[in-house]
Amino acid sequence: MRRGEAREKIISAAERLFANKWYSTVSVADICRSAGVSNGIAYHYYRNKDELLADIMERTIEVVGGGPSLEGAGPDGMLRNYVADLLGITVERKHLIRSFRQGQYRMLGYERKLHEVYTKHLEAVLKRKVCEPEYEFIMSGLRFVNIRHAFDGSPADIGTLYEVLTRGAFPGISMRPLGEFLPNRVLPPAVDIIQDTRSKLLKSGKELIGESDFASVGIADVTGKAGISVGSFYSHFESKERFLAEMIRQISKELRRFIRINMPKCETRLEEELAGLYLFCLYLTFDPVCYAVVRQGEYVVPDVARGYYDGFVDGYLKRMDWLPEGWDRGTVANFCIGIAHYLGMELTFSGAKKDIRQCIAELAGYYGRGIGRTEV
Structure with a gap:
């Protein structure tokens, strides 16, 4: 050799x-x-x-x-x-x-x-x-679209990406000042006062795997934290992988519920988008380990993690009548999800204390008008 x-x-x-x-x-x-x-x-x-x-x-x-x-x-x-x-x-x-x-x-x-x-x-x-907000708008969307295309076969239309960058994902759609529609008070994620065995296992597992690592957390660790016998685990989940899969499905359900019940009254689709981004980031402050759990799921149970992201894409596809003719809907949906994805990663893992409202304020203009045409 x-x-x-x-x-x-x-x-x-x-x-x-x-x-x-x-x-x-x-x-x-x-x-x-x-x-x-x-x-x-x-x-x-x-x-x-x-x-x-x-x-x-x-x-x-x-x-x-x-x-x-x-x-x-x-x-x-x-x-x-x-x-x-x-x-x-x-x-x-x-x-x-x-x-x-x-x-x-x-x-x-x-x-x-x-x-x-x-x-x-x-x-x-x-x-x-x-500037930093412009970078976040451009690269968060592009990187996520590219990864999803390469591994999940999601669309990545070059013409659409160029239009989104230069004109915004919501071109020509107006919005009021953020202070007029972003919520000032929210209902926190639901907490079950009385938990059944399955719920106790999922809660303990999410905390352990989210704060540590999937491979290092054993089933005995989960059941010990939940105060339940090891045998009871297998009455509910056939394997640790299926256990992680159910955690991700639960995170998706809880996150969507949090956004739905706290979504303010918005006048335009752009306002809804920014309010949803704000609520997504806010949810991470209530449940900071959920992000790490989903990221691990991308490699341990990829089909389930793919379904987690596809679920958000489907939500966009149902309400995309604002798009100009010829733009690829799936590309735009993944671009928008990518901004939330990387902003969430920064908020969760960087250790930096960021003002979420300020982050949204700095990004807002790019959603509606992009970075502008580049002709000179």
Whole structure:
């Protein structure tokens, strides 16, 4: 085997495994077995699995940093090319990109580095400085659409993405000042005063897995916290994976209920969108572990996690009469969900204290008018 060839095999195997399995369930031995090399060779290059993931994170930044075209027929063509190239990279290197998602909140420093790369790209394409809210609007939507397209087959129409970026996801729709429609008081998520066995297990499991990790939490840990026998667990759930799946379904149900009962009276669809985004972020303050549970589910029970996101898409598709003719509805829906997704990740994992209302205020204008046309 040529010098360096073994290392590339190890990285390639790790990419595939990290893309399809939850990080903590993958061992160095699994990676070596998939790569066809001995464990000793892996430890020659990496001291541990975290070091291997860090290498993959660095490679992702290199690929994304050097891959997209920053050229085109004027700023308009440059932006279109950039959007198309980002999608192409995500599809072509989907295992690498999805492996990066494993480390997004484990190793936040790499997400910050990628943020810097994307910011430099956007400033080169747009020929001007890009502020943080503008960055969040552009990259949160694009990244989520691309990931969903690469792994779930969701639509990613380049023309629609360009229009959303330059005109907004709700073009021409008016809104009142946020203070006139965002709620000042909400009903908190429902709490069951008397819980049955199933509810006790789900509550304990969500707290343990959300605060720790799916692989490290055993069924005995869950039943011990719930004060229930291990045998009772299997009367309700056939496996820990099905247990996690039910948790995600419950989170989806509770989140939707919270938004529904607290949705204020809005005059336009744009006001509803911003109120919904505000309530989504607010829900995370009541139930901060739910986000970590869903993210783990993307790798442990991917079909269920896909259904979680598809449920939100379906909600958009039922009420999209505001879209201009020719725009792809699924693309717009996933773009909007992506903004909530990445804002939620920032609020949950960064440790930074953010004013949610201020975040919404800074993003609001981009929903209605986008970043503006790029022609000069």
